[in-house]
Amino acid sequence: MPYSPATGLPIESQTISQMVDRILALPERTRLYLLAPIVRGRKGEYRKELAELQRKGFQRVRIDGEYYEIAETPGPSTRRSSTTSRSWSIGLVVRPDIATRLADSLETALGLAEGIAFVDFADAPAEDAERPERLVFSEKFACPVSGFTISEIEPRLFSFNNPFGACPKCDGLGTTLEFEAELVVPDPELTLRGGAVLPWAKTGSTSPYYAQTLEAICRHFDASMTTPWKDLPEAMRNLILFGSGKEQITFVYEDGLRRYQTKKTFEGVVRNIERRWHETDSAWVREELSRFQSDHPCEACGGHRLKPEALAVRIAGLHRYVAKMSIREAALWFTDPAREAHREAAETVRILKEIRERLGFPVDVGLDYLTLSRGSGTLSGGESQCIRLASQIGSGSSAFSTCSMALDRPAPARQRAPGWARCATRATSATPSSSSSTTRTILAADYVVDIGPGAGIHGGEIVASGTPAETMANPDSLTGQYLSGRLRRRRRPCAARPTARAA
Secondary structure, eight states: OBBOTTTOOBOOOOOHHHHHHHHHTSOTTOEEEEEEEEEEEEOSOOHHHHHHHHHTTOOEEEETTEEEEGGGOOOGGGOSSSSEEEEEEEEEEOOGGGHHHHHHHHHHHHHHTTTEEEEEESSOOOTTOOOOSEEEEESSEEOTTTOOEEOOOOGGGGOTTSTTTBOTTTTTSSEEEEEOHHHHSOOTTSBTTTTOSHHHHHHHTTOHHHHHHHHHHHHHHTOOTTSBGGGSOHHHHHHHHHOOTTOEEEEEEEOSSOEEEEEEEOOOHHHHHHHHHHHOOOHHHHHHHGGGEEEEEOTTTTTSOBOHHHHTBEETTEESOGGGSBHHHHHHHHTOGGGGGGGOSHHHHHHHHHHHHHHHHHHHTTOTTSBTTSOGGGSOHHHHHHHHHHHHHHTTOOSSSOEEEEEESOOGGGOOHHHHHHHHHHSSOEEEEEESOOHHHHHTOSOEEEEESSSGGGOOEEEEEEOHHHHHHOTTOHHHHHHHTSSOOOOOOOOOOOOOOOO
């Protein structure tokens, strides 16, 4: 269900018939006001809108909690607050025979207030009655309080690879590049003259502008260009990095031909290189300036990569981005029986089945400790190979009748014997083979082909083939004898290391 990120209230889409049924479920003879919230929490007179409502035949409005005839609406001096709420209203009494009239009135109210309608109770509740102060209805996904809206919920809304669902600030990356003060001044032991401000150090050797700018700031603070950066006043360091704000500084520049003086604010080194990075068309300049940037979680999406509309949708209190969990935690979360209430619809059953299968593939190849949000650049070579294996198997491709995969010495942490075999045969007709693999991996296979009898030029023949049990029962198979335990590997004793000679 979607929830408003501003208020936390559920965002529901309802049909007019559902609204009518909910109102008619109230006790009979309950007196109600049906409201169309035309203006919600905004300042203004809205005289033109009131005149238009009167021209269409409407008679009563509610302004700041009070009901008035349209012709007698109060001026601004009589309002209790500067923020106005204006609603067109009609009175209703709950009876079984008002269904048709109620549906027409709801349709009118929804049309006036962009798909939102309120129902207020005219009578005080009984002492034993439990009811909300107001019923809120919306024919589209919209928060009735904040006005936060969601268009039709569809799969592309939850994909950060799709412009429709990606966060508009970070383009679905989850991080933004920001210039860091620690990278601008990497060595606080250096002086301003010695190149403490790294982006200006190289440029300053060819142009006197940056050096003269720093000299003017030093004069402003009565400091020296030969003082180490760490010993400069903190206010001076902040001004050099982030600018002077409204404070003006006198700068003196000489270009060899003329000398001039100006008094102005200083934008700061960080702001300067940030502006140059955005304004330049040179790929070389961007690459040079990018050395002073680092990744930060996107402030708009919190690193979740999706736009607010997608993150507003939650299941059992969590939004879509359970990828922050490990794969093991996510798999357990989606198989928790406590969430059966969310699996009633046929569409939900199919979606959850697909999610569980997709999470099962990395679990089977031993990658359940990873998080789905982890960047591919942070994975080891073996982890990347396992992910490619799970992706190929999980795709369920039928382009080839048979697909062979050679598992070359899988890492011990990933030797989940049932998992490897189940993963390789679950979705496709892929046939896993193992070269120099472990006993558990071979025993998990559906079919074993033992090629020998020796290695290199002494091999090339199929010694045994069949299930692991048939291979172990074959007396010609050396592999089968080791699998059955009839033969055991014997390690050669290590040669004693020679002792060091006495000096």
